Amino acid sequence: MTKAIAFFEFGGTDVLRPIDVELPAPGPGQVLVEVRAAGVNPLDFKLRAGAMAAVFPVPLPFVPGFELAGVVRSVGPDVTAWAPGDEVFGAVMGGAHAEHALVPADLLARKPATLSWEQAAAIPVAAETAERALDVLGVRAGETLLVHGAAGGVGTVLLQFARARGITVIGTASEGNHAHLRELGAIPVAYGDGLAERVRAVAPGGVDRALDAAGQGGVLPLSVELTGSADRVLTIADFAGAAEHGIRFSGGAEAGESYNGRAYESALALHAAGALRLPLHRVLPLAEAAEAHRASEHGHLRGKIVLTV
Structure with a gap:
């Protein structure tokens, strides 16, 4: 089992609660990542509030979180680009506000050792x-x-x-x-x-x-x-x-095409040149996801809000 933060109904931050879910096994094209940090975005609170239900329906209960950084724990049968122990960051189709998450292998990038977990998690979205x-x-x-x-x-x-x-x-x-x-x-x-x-x-x-x-x-x-x-x-x-x-x-x-690979390359090139700045508005533990949502909804942020696991 692994721990996650989910909402079982639409509403305010009080609908977020910790849950235990079965540790998933990666299927074809998937990677199971042990999450170290996960970004918080406006989409997270909009989905939780039900504001996106008409255009972005999600199954309930739903674990929010669309970007993460962490360590590869296992890979799907056809995945060759990644191996257990690799440090990565990338986008995920929900589910990042958890101890583990399944991620499409082609939405990941290798995390440089010079980039912190929190900074890496702030990049993908x-x-x-x-x-x-x-x-x-x-x-x-x-x-x-x-x-x-x-x-x-x-x-x-x-x-x-x-x-x-x-x-x-x-x-x-x-x-x-x-x-x-x-x-x-x-x-x-x-x-x-x-x-x-x-x-x-x-x-x-x-x-x-x-x-x-x-x-x-x-x-x-x-x-x-x-x-x-x-x-x-x-x-x-x-x-x-x-x-x-x-x-x-x-x-x-x-948009009709994936920009993830190009986006990661642009960010990593700036980082390699010492020119990438990734200010973090707040860093909170996963257990305080509700506070992270409140801060995100309030707006007027300077940089990203990140949850650590």
Whole structure:
């Protein structure tokens, strides 16, 4: 048996509870990973609250968690890339908030010894989302990209990916996160009333593309105004707003290709060069998953929330 955190019904953080589940055996294409750390993302609390039930139904009870770092314990019969004892990180289709998790072998990457478990667990979702968003938007070197919610887990990694590609980034964030954004090479602006004027002041040449990573009200039509076209705006956080304003929404599955491998390569290249920053907003033990959900729902994060096992 292995321990996990699950919800048996939709609701607030009080529906999360520890459970014992049978230790699974990996099937074809699968790897059983002994989890050392697991990331917490907005998708986790949205699924728990039932907000995604119509578009992302999950069986109950459900163990959340979509990214992890850990040690390979066993592999499926056709898996040759990994062996017991390998230190890895990667994405998983739920189930990471546990002592053990089954992971598709092709969604894993080797963890460098110089990368901590907590930092490695903060990479998969943010890196894949950043790589996909830059590709779907078609933003190129020399262009200016406006990012809403730039100080969060996704924004922090995306700023670094964009900078490595020669893209100028303007990031919206609270005043307390402006120094953080500058350290990542972005031009910070405060969100709220007067945002359009502040963006124009720091980007007199205009904004080429815009990404909404926060889902804050009002930023989508403003982004269309600043870029000049709905085709130049992408949201990864506001499905309803995208439909209302004729803007593209990217949630991952609809993209038609896997960005995980490319995303891991981009992150590891920056790490090897000593240029990857992975700030952790909070690190909590698995038993405090409910507190991690509360912090994630509250927002205004600087970096990722990670659970340790």
